[in-house]
Amino acid sequence: MADDIHTLAGPYALGALTDDAEREAFEDHLAQCAFCAEEIDGLLATSAVLGRAVALPPPPDLRARVLGEIADTPQEQAAHPVRRARRLPRPATLLAAACLVVALAAGAVAVRTQQRLSQETARAQAIAAVLSAPDARTVTGRMSSGGTLTVTSSAARKSAVIAPSGLPALPSTKTYELWTMSGSGVRPAGTVQPGSAPVVTSLPAGHDRIGVTVEPAGGSPRPTTTPLAVLTL
Amino acid sequence: MPNIRRGMSGQREKRRKTRLDALLGQVAAGDTAAFEELYDETIASVYGLAVRVLRDPAQAEEIAQEVMVEVWRKAGRYDPARGGAMGWIMTLAQRRAVDRVRAEQSAAERDDLAARREPPAAPDGVAELVLDRLDRRRVRDCLDHLTAPQLQSITLAYYDGYTYREVAERTDTPLSTVKARMRDGMIRLRDCLGVA
Known part of the structure; x- marks a missing residue:
């Protein structure tokens, strides 16, 4: 079913779906499939080039008519808050950061050695620094294998906190591996297991996507399988 | 180069x-x-x-x-x-x-117009407003990398306004083939243009 609807990516990008109902069904699918949304982003940029390729000089008086009309036309409110516009840390994020720090510290105090404790504290502080950054943004995506990936990133801190949840168990020979991705490269961002705590990773310039794959235990230097999810930050 | x-x-x-x-x-x-x-x-x-x-x-x-x-x-x-x-x-x-x-326009009228349309991609001589000559050539070069059926499916859909079902009927091709041609063609075009 999901595979079947995904074959509509080409017609969708070309404006060639049958009707509004089919288009809405496909857009619902996109909201649940980070990989598909990523593909559509590129295919729509491509069809836009097909449009630009037939550009013509517009009638000169059109500009004045359009500007006259918009002067009397109210703008619609955003249907949902635009993710990009979220500049201030929300109380919930700060609360989550605080809880995380407490939880990690408490867990650490109970069992860890002093050295391990300071590592955990440093990690908790790094997580809190990202979550409370003024430009922190959170995106969530469902993984095609089940489970979700929540990523909070801050360009100012050049870091991201990746929190997987509900990961299906893997055989002991396999692990989940996280990646930061740019237009030109992929960098490993650590391995996670079901139930793992959130991972902090640095975000090199240009790395604006987070992906997750299944790799042999211990992780791979480069992804060797199809991503279960790719989130655009 | x-x-x-x-x-x-x-x-x-x-x-x-x-x-x-x-x-x-x-x-x-x-x-x-x-x-x-x-x-x-x-x-x-x-x-x-x-x-x-x-x-x-x-x-x-x-x-x-x-x-x-x-x-x-x-x-x-x-x-x-x-x-x-x-x-x-x-x-x-x-x-x-x-x-x-x-x-x-009825489907018949569109057929008639489509039959008379100029070849796909940017015709030469169009004012170079948005894409300069180099970019237009790049689009045309990339369109040349598509298979003929991919190019046909894409142009019938995008420029002539046919749905993928109509394209399948007109070209007497199974729906799944037309959908695959559109997606594969667009992916090839995207990779050639380097837009994503």
């Missing part, structure tokens, strides 16, 4: 994309000066595509006006993850032009 050309062009493209995205953000906040700039950057593409789909300059002008007013109204709903500002604006333009052509 082609790689160098693509690299330089890609950088310029990236700057343009960033600028358009920023302008659209300002338009969403009600900035009319930003709207004027965005209009100047995009109107030739919007109008040109409407002419291509409708083959009627008067109707294309109406559609272009509707599209630009829609950009103003809905800028707050813009989702940058759908092909960037240009992707969003051209999606609005193509949809409106195709809706008009479907409402006003």
Whole structure:
């Protein structure tokens, strides 16, 4: 079913779906499939080039008519808050950061050695620094294998906190591996297991996507399988 | 050689994309000066595509006006993850032009027009407003990399306004084949143009 609807990516990008109902069904699918949304982003940029390729000089008086009309036309409110516009840390994020720090510290105090404790504290502080950054943004995506990936990133801190949840168990020979991705490269961002705590990773310039794959235990230097999810930050 | 050309062009493209995205953000906040700039950057593409789909300059002008007013109204709903500002604006333009052509022209009329249409991609001699000569050539080169059935499916859909089901009927091809041609062709085009 999901595979079947995904074959509509080409017609969708070309404006060639049958009707509004089919288009809405496909857009619902996109909201649940980070990989598909990523593909559509590129295919729509491509069809836009097909449009630009037939550009013509517009009638000169059109500009004045359009500007006259918009002067009397109210703008619609955003249907949902635009993710990009979220500049201030929300109380919930700060609360989550605080809880995380407490939880990690408490867990650490109970069992860890002093050295391990300071590592955990440093990690908790790094997580809190990202979550409370003024430009922190959170995106969530469902993984095609089940489970979700929540990523909070801050360009100012050049870091991201990746929190997987509900990961299906893997055989002991396999692990989940996280990646930061740019237009030109992929960098490993650590391995996670079901139930793992959130991972902090640095975000090199240009790395604006987070992906997750299944790799042999211990992780791979480069992804060797199809991503279960790719989130655009 | 082609790689160098693509690299330089890609950088310029990236700057343009960033600028358009920023302008659209300002338009969403009600900035009319930003709207004027965005209009100047995009109107030739919007109008040109409407002419291509409708083959009627008067109707294309109406559609272009509707599209630009829609950009103003809905800028707050813009989702940058759908092909960037240009992707969003051209999606609005193509949809409106195709809706008009479907409402006003019978399938038979469209067949007749499609049969008489010029070859796909940018014809030479068109004013070089948005894409310079190099970029137009790049688009044409990339279209040449498609298989003939891929190119046919893409142009019938995008420029002539046929749904994938209509393309399947017209070309007597199974639906699944047409869908695959459209997706594979667009992926090949994307990789050749280096837009993503």
